[in-house]
Amino acid sequence: MSHSGVFQYFYHCVGEELPIRDVLDNQNQGHKTEPHYENLTENWCSACMRSRIRSANRYAADFLFLMTRYFNPGHIMHEKRIVVGYLHRAKPEVWEKLSATLRHDARRYDRKNPGDCDFFAGDGHSHFVAAEHGWVLPVGNCRWKWKCADQEASRIVAHLSQYPNILPALRRRVEELKIQAGLKAAATCKQTKISYETCKH
Numbered sequence: 001m002s003h004s005g006v007f008q009y010f011y012h013c014v015g016e017e018l019p020i021r022d023v024l025d026n027q028n029q030g031h032k033t034e035p036h037y038e039n040l041t042e043n044w045c046s047a048c049m050r051s052r053i054r055s056a057n058r059y060a061a062d063f064l065f066l067m068t069r070y071f072n073p074g075h076i077m078h079e080k081r082i083v084v085g086y087l088h089r090a091k092p093e094v095w096e097k098l099s100a101t102l103r104h105d106a107r108r109y110d111r112k113n114p115g116d117c118d119f120f121a122g123d124g125h126s127h128f129v130a131a132e133h134g135w136v137l138p139v140g141n142c143r144w145k146w147k148c149a150d151q152e153a154s155r156i157v158a159h160l161s162q163y164p165n166i167l168p169a170l171r172r173r174v175e176e177l178k179i180q181a182g183l184k185a186a187a188t189c190k191q192t193k194i195s196y197e198t199c200k201h
Contacts, residue, residue, distance in 0.1 A: 005063035005086070005148035005156070006056035008042055008049060008120075010035055013177065014071040019084040019131045020170055023177035031183055035066050037170045040087055040122035042066070044102060050118055052146065058115035062089050063153055064122070067142055070131050081142055082134030083156055085167075087122030095121045128170055133163040 012019055014026035021032040033045035042064055043053045056064055064087040070077045095109035098121050102108055106118035135156050139145055148156070 004059060004061045004150055005065050005153035006052055006059060006061045007065045007067050007083070007142070007145040007148060008035075008052055008056075009142045010048075010066055010068050012068040012070050015073075016173070016177075017072060017075075017131070018166065018170060018173055019068055019070055019082070019128075019134065020173055020177070023174055023183070024181050031181060035085070035087070037128070037167060037174055039098065040090070040126050041098060041119055042087060042122075043106070043119040044098060044121075046103075047106070047118070053118060053120050054116065055146070056120055057117045059147065060089075060114070061148075063087065063148070063157065064089075064120045065148060065153075065156060066128075067137060067145065069142070070134070072131070075131060077131045077134060077136075080134075081137045081139060082131065083137065083160070084131060084134045085128030086126060086157065086160065087120055088125035088127075090121040090123035094123060126167070127160055127165050128167050129160050129163045130166055133160070135159050 011022040011027045011029050011032055013022040013024055021035060022029065023031055025031045034048055035042050036044050043050060065083045066085045066087070067081060067083045069079065069081050072078050092111050095117065098119070099108035102119060107116050109117045137145060
């Protein structure tokens with residue numbers, strides 16, 4: 001069975017063992033909210049590389065592959081660009097429910113025109129792995145990875161799916177990091193306008 005996918009970059013929280021988003025703003029790009037492990041979405045809270053999300057929706061991609069440049073000195077994956085998880089496309093009713101609480105400036109989900117939606121929603125088949133189990137990307141810059149051909153998508157899904165899903169650990173740790181950063185829940189789910197060039201690592 002073939003799968004289709006689109007790649008989406010996120011900033012890793014430098015020094016964290018888990019390949020988790022940069023809640024602490026260690027990379028000086030803001031307190032990151034995406035990927036939003038809390039409800040399995042991307043771009044639901046904040047906008048980053050929005051054109052990729054719209055592309056994933058126009059393309060009706062089965063998977064949104066989350067990739068990062070991992071920074072953890074001494075780790076086998078230090079400074080490597082890796083895919084550490086994927087969101088598996090949810091059913092329309094999930095998107096509709098999420099649209100009711102989406103940030104105000106974003107285009108909501110419309111069954112008649114799903115390709116214009118500004119966020120991506122995953123379901124229970126979404127999967128995240130530890131950094132050492134990630135899929136290494138042989139690229140110098142993540143901007144070079146956009147659409148994921150069917151065969152490559154199938155290989156990535158097969159690779160990641162053979163390892164434990166660390167989503168519960170990511171959710172626990174992100175809540176700990178929010179407290180550490182002195183952030184309230186609302187403060188970590190506000191829109192931060194980020195250009196495509198800003199998200200180029």
